[in-house]
Amino acid sequence: MAVLVVADHDNASLKDNTHKTVTAALAVSGEVDVLVAGEGVAAAAAAAAQITGVRKVLTAESPALGRQIGEAVAGCVLALMPGYDAVLVPATSVGKNFAPRVAALLDVAPISEIQAVIDAETFVRPIYAGNALETVKSADAKKVITVRATAFKAAEEGGAAPIEAVDPGPGAPHTRFVSDEIVKSDRPELAAAKIVVSGGRAMGSAEEFHRVIEPLADKLGAAVGASRAAVDAGYAPNDYQVGQTGKVVAPQLYIAVGISGAIQHLAGMKDSKVIVAINKDADAPIFQVADYGLVADYKTAVPALMEALGAAGL
């Protein structure tokens, strides 16, 4: 059986989520092709061709694909599906947008955000914001799967797969791209960052949040997150929110500053490799999931941490 992976890219370059999804795909089948659907994707396709284990790379190009319009990407993938038994898609905002459409049009059940492959038909996925794990077996002849990339190791590079162009499909006649506003931040993206520094309600104001959390994040090259309490109080914008109703993150290091650890926040970060909690309340639930805790007021602890990081050459 052959499996198609749909690459994550920004037209110009290929993203690491692709490598991780290839790893998941190789657990399903030895015959893995990668589709790079976009516009001006030659470099991204060349990068995909180097991923070890990839049989061939397909490119599809059109203006609608360049904007990653869901209807267009789904149409392009759907046309390729007669040749594949499964399609695996990184669970990014692009992947989550188009993959269920492919499933509906194939009349199969989509399998969302898998974090483990048991066999070619059986997968493990988080439900209830990761408070439970569901092992599901698909009875469908073709499978449409989105992959939580943080759960898989990136496939290595060293291959040289052939690249061939395919039909871009019918586009999206009823959907028009108007504009985009990609935030130009030197900080990494929250969902993909290796280190996340999050602030909670203890910050007390938006000014304090900026003053305390951001310099620490920048010193560590980290993304900035926030608890729902901090967002609700207006200390941080909503897209910083980590939790059940916000973003689910699983960085190497998560530093929670002045966050008590409400269930809904824990649901969004408890898969982090290492969790550090800084809170002056020794009984705060965040300490029950933290690997390292500092029972201290953030007002003294964060400056001390900055200094200690500096002393350690960071």
Add this chain to the structure above:
Amino acid sequence: MKVLVPVKRVIDYNVKARVKSDQSGVDLANVKMSMNPFCEIAVEEAIRLKEKGAVEEIIAVSIGPIQAQETIRTALAMGADRGILVQTDADPEPLEVAKLLKAVAEAESPSLILMGKQAIDGDNNAVGQMLSALLGWPQATFASKVEVAEATVRVTREVDGGLQVLELDLPAVVTADLRLNEPRYASLPNIMKAKKKTIDIKTVDDYGGAGAGHLKVLKVTEPAKRVAGVKLETAAELVTKLKTEAGVL
């Protein structure tokens, strides 16, 4: 313009889901249930569009057990005009939900379907996209701003790293993300008024029936529990641990 808002009854987002000891699922007995938070945002957005004069009628539809009437009643108390319950005690898969909603949409002919991007129980994030595909209507998921014109809707979408603005021809399907709005609390007079609004109780067969399931849940387990670590005295000690013991710096 008529707007259809699908709403789902789920475990309240403040309640921790507990896995049953026989691994057959999550224990929902005696657990507080509420409207899915993203559905609430969709209801709120429909009401705001109505308050602006862009929408005449809001229909809240739920697919679920008889208790899902309470969820519809909440939508009516917030300001939706009438409700439809497609009653079923089975827990239909997203694909079946999308098919039933397609049949509801064909019967009601809304110009816009506004719904939550995902339910916080199954976390599939799929029904809106599938409904759009089955209907052949355009879609805009993860909306943080919705502006309705006569024959189009302009939607600002939350995408990784920023925002994307799309214009769709109506009819269309739009799914709500967190930043779209802050849902209102229903006032007491509106809760009283909602009791007089109609909820049509239908069956799955009224909308073409439900197909067989495609996915078999083999087991539901608890994720590996984290063990509380150590409390350290100083920031310097923390940095040392992170560098040497954890190796994450």
